[in-house]
Every structure is written in structure tokens, then in C-alpha cells.
Amino acid sequence: MKMNKNLPNCPVETTLMLMGDKWKVLIVRDLLIGTKRFGELKKSLTGISQKVLTQHLRAMENNGLISRKVYAEVPPKVEYSLTELGQSLKQVHDAMLVWGTAYKSRNGQNK
């Protein structure tokens, strides 16, 4: 994990710098459930390209949010999981979950 010494003054902006992208939040959502392979993430994140998913996973690995484990198998098996720091994003995810659930209910969509 690289230490980032040029963080914005505002802590909210700091959070946005690290996960202020729709895909990054959804990657956190998927990995909060458990370890996933690249293909599983790609299938879950409808519409994401291989290139963009790779870029996000690499950025999140560099920022210490996720870890990547490569198994010496043929074909190679690569698994992604949240680090302890990544797991701590659960509170941000959960706040979005609560708000989205209330908003959907207000719009007459309960599921």
C-alpha cells in the first residue's frame, strides 16, 4: 500500500478520491460478501469493461483497499478480497444501502 501524502483537506473529498466512482462502490459491495474472482466481479458489474475493471482493481489495490491473490494454477486463478481498510468502508456502503432502501420505498418500490 502506497502512503498518500497529498490528500484533500476535506475528509469527504478524501473518501471520494478513493471510492468516489460508481464502480468502486459496487466492487466494495461485492467484496463485502466475500472473496471473488475477476470473472465473478465482471459478471456482477453489468456494463463494466475488462479494461475499466482492471484499472479500478489496480487503483484500489494501490490504495490498500483490496488485496489480490494469485494461485499458481493453469489457467491462473486470481482472487480479490477487501483488506481491513477496505472492510472499514462498510459503514459508507451501509449508509448508501439504508438511504437507497428508503428512497425506493418512498418511490413505491420495495424490492
Place this chain on the structure above:
Amino acid sequence: MKMNKNLPNCPVETTLMLMGDKWKVLIVRDLLIGTKRFGELKKSLTGISQKVLTQHLRAMENNGLISRKVYAEVPPKVEYSLTELGQSLKQVHDAMLVWGTAYKSRNGQNK
């Protein structure tokens, strides 16, 4: 406020649809403090263009997150504030604030 009948199944994605953009989160941050004029928002959101700020404010107004009050003055005075629904995003904002503060502290940046 338009009712949105085509929300994603996942409540987290619903939240992201409505505020899953860096600027939208920062507009919420600024308006949580209080009513602001267009120029005040533009000054606070370093780097945003007039066009993008206008687009975000309009989208957030359409989604019922903010309200816009026009005063019959010359030059016209326009004020933006959070609606009750917009105010309810405080919990999402606060989760980002807490996480960002902890992350900055971990990186040796306490302010």
C-alpha cells in the same frame, strides 16, 4: 419532484444513481451547512465549470434533492438549499466524513 419508477434493484446502486458523482456529494456537503447562491457553490467547488454545476443542480432539483428559489431582483438572485430528502443524505455524507478523517489520520494527515 419526478417519481422515478425505473430504479435499480440494488439500493446501493439507487443511491449511486442519485448522488454517485463526486460533484453531487460535494454539493450536498456545501448545502448541509446552509442555503447557498450559485456563485458561492461555484467558488467552493474548485474546478467545476458553470455548465457542469448547472447540470448537476438541475438533475438534483428534478430528483427532489434540492430546491431552487429565485428572487425577483435585478440582478436576479437564485438560492439553492436541500429539501427534506436532500437533508436525509446527511447520513451518507457523515459516513464519508468519518471514513475520510480516519484514513487521513492513518496517513499522518490530521487536518
